[in-house]
Amino acid sequence: MLHDLGERLSGLITALYPDERRRPGYARLARMIRETTGGTISATYLWELATGRKRNVTLEQLGVLAAFFGVPLEYFINDEVSRRVNAQLALAVALRDAKVRSLALRAEGLSPASLDALLTIVNEARRVENLDRVGEEAHDTGEQPDRPEAQRS
Known part of the structure; x- marks a missing residue:
């Protein structure tokens, strides 16, 4: 408001x-x-x-x-x-950081299992560094919350 x-x-x-x-x-x-x-x-x-x-x-x-x-x-x-x-x-x-962009681009094409493993590693690194867990609701499940249900594949 x-x-x-x-x-x-x-x-x-x-x-x-x-x-x-x-x-x-x-x-x-x-x-x-x-x-x-x-x-x-x-x-x-x-x-x-x-x-x-x-x-x-x-x-x-x-x-x-x-x-x-x-x-x-x-x-x-x-x-x-x-x-x-x-x-x-x-x-x-986040994407302004070249290393973040590089990580995201390199993850393209990985299998769902590899992406899950990568997310686990990133989440653990964030925990170790006392950073908030970010975007897990949408990203860990593969959901895209802004897309209507009919458009999801």
């Missing part, structure tokens, strides 16, 4: 600009938003939204933010849409 607006907006900024040293400031972001979408959001207001200090935002402003970040407007107001988009963003961020 809108109480998560700051968290969602700052998450989008971080996903788009993961390197803090290269992340644009709010003034530059506001200018980029204006140049890209034609919509106007001040740097101060953008900062207030991203930090949760302000929550009073119009649908028009949410539309401008959605257009700039390439997410559906519903991302900001619907928890389920937000969860799906965040999962996609997490995948995109």
Whole structure:
């Protein structure tokens, strides 16, 4: 819901600009938003939204933010849409790492048994390194939750 607006907006900024040293400031972001979408959001207001200090935002402003970040407007107001988009963003961020990409590409074509063994190894490595277990519900079962049942093979 809108109480998560700051968290969602700052998450989008971080996903788009993961390197803090290269992340644009709010003034530059506001200018980029204006140049890209034609919509106007001040740097101060953008900062207030991203930090949760302000929550009073119009649908028009949410539309401008959605257009700039390439997410559906519903991302900001619907928890389920937000969860799906965040999962996609997490995948995109993970795939920026060349070693993660290499691992994923090398897994292509392996048998289901080999993929299961690989997932077991990765899950154990994540446990040893005290990392969260990620995406097991969809990936360990081979399910693709965003596809309608009729399209599954």
